Amino acid sequence: MxxxxxxxxxxxxxxxxxxxxxxxxxxxxxxxxxxxxxxxxxxxxxxxxxxxxxxxxxxxxxxxxxxxxxxxxxxxxxxxxxxxxxxxxxxxxxxxxxxxxxxxxxxxxxxxxxxxxxxxxxxxxxxxxxxxxxxxxxxxxxxxxxxxxxxxxxxxxxxxxxxxxxxxxxxxxxxxxxxxxxxxxxxxxxxHTHNRPEGPWKGGEGWFRRFTRKLRELHTGNFTLKKKDIETVLTERCGMPREAAVKLARQVREESHPKSNSST
The missing domain is CATH 3.40.50.300 (P-loop containing nucleotide triphosphate hydrolases)
Structure with missing residues (x-):
């Protein structure tokens, strides 16, 4: 079981x-x-x-x-x-x-x-x-x-x-x-678990993954959405305080590109 x-x-x-x-x-x-x-x-x-x-x-x-x-x-x-x-x-x-x-x-x-x-x-x-x-x-x-x-x-x-x-x-x-x-x-x-025929959700693109991907594309210049636009999504749609949105964006960028920390 x-x-x-x-x-x-x-x-x-x-x-x-x-x-x-x-x-x-x-x-x-x-x-x-x-x-x-x-x-x-x-x-x-x-x-x-x-x-x-x-x-x-x-x-x-x-x-x-x-x-x-x-x-x-x-x-x-x-x-x-x-x-x-x-x-x-x-x-x-x-x-x-x-x-x-x-x-x-x-x-x-x-x-x-x-x-x-x-x-x-x-x-x-x-x-x-x-x-x-x-x-x-x-x-x-x-x-x-x-x-x-x-x-x-x-x-x-x-x-x-x-x-x-x-x-x-x-x-x-x-x-x-x-x-x-x-x-x-x-x-x-x-x-809603055992009587649900669909079974468990095993993942997809996911917000955090999409967010990380967009930040990576921003970092390499391959994405047209501005950093400010992403922060707007986080603050207005997620209800995230702006300071937290800015800090999270920076944190994910640093995790994705650790070698570039000194130049950002």
Whole structure:
């Protein structure tokens, strides 16, 4: 039986680690708030449920507008490295986009969505929106009914959604919601991995590869798109701060042409 690769992404504080524990049925991931941004990399959690095996990869997502540029770049590069690793090792079966439900939908959800679904996975991997923090709702699904338009506004297209609580050890009146949440998210994961005839996505041109190729062509003078135009795409389409866009362009150029560092 093949192991399905699931990539979990979203802002710090969205409850990604708690979602890992919810799916696994045990405390696998550390959920302490003191662990926020302690490491800018991804973590793998092997688990099995409903007769199937999964590897769930918890990532560092893009944060709010005040994130330091170096941290922002680390998040992008680590996401790229994970996607390329999985593409080279059998493919990606599912994206889980974790968002904490609240009164307002933060604008950073669009940047995270575009980075993982659009730019890195070319819209070829099914994506499920996981809405957390709904333990106070009598009917968790009601939140989606009242806020769906906000996601449409940000042009976030998904293959499914689930409204849950990932907060364990609740009091008796809410504990049943935790068990219900585990059933709901496991069901969706199974339906969009093992019940999906297309199989895993095994890579394509990819945003980061296209980006690197364009920078190489710019460097050799074989491409007409100006460096400034690429930075505009990164800032306006990816929501990347301009300083980060400039730095990422420079970093990729240096990786592609290490001998030319002294002359650039």
């Amino acid at each position: 093949s192991i399905k690769n699931v990539v979990l992404f979203g802002e710090t504080g969205a409850g990604k680690s708690s979602v890992v524990n919810l799916m696994a049925g045990e405390e696998m991931a550390i959920t302490s708030p003191d662990m926020q941004l302690c490491t800018m990399t991804w973590k793998e959690y092997p688990m099995a449920f409903d007769g199937y095996k999964y590897s769930v990869f918890d990532t560092i997502g893009l944060q709010g507008p005040h994130l330091e540029v170096d941290d922002y770049l680390d998040a992008i590069v680590n996401a790229r490295n994970l996607i390329m690793k999985l593409v080279n090792e059998g493919g990606i079966d599912l994206l889980l986009f974790c968002v904490r439900a609240g009164r307002k939908v933060p604008t950073t959800v669009q940047n995270n969505y575009r980075l993982f679904h659009e730019w890195l996975c070319e819209k070829k991997v099914p994506i499920i929106l996981v809405l957390t923090g709904l333990e106070a709702e009598q009917n968790m699904e009601d939140w989606w009914t009242g806020h769906k338009d906000a996601f449409d506004k940000y042009e976030i297209s998904i293959d499914g959604h689930v409204c849950i609580t990932a907060a364990n050890k609740l009091n008796g009146s809410h504990q049943h919601l935790y068990e219900e949440s585990r059933h709901l998210i496991r069901k969706l994961v199974r339906e």
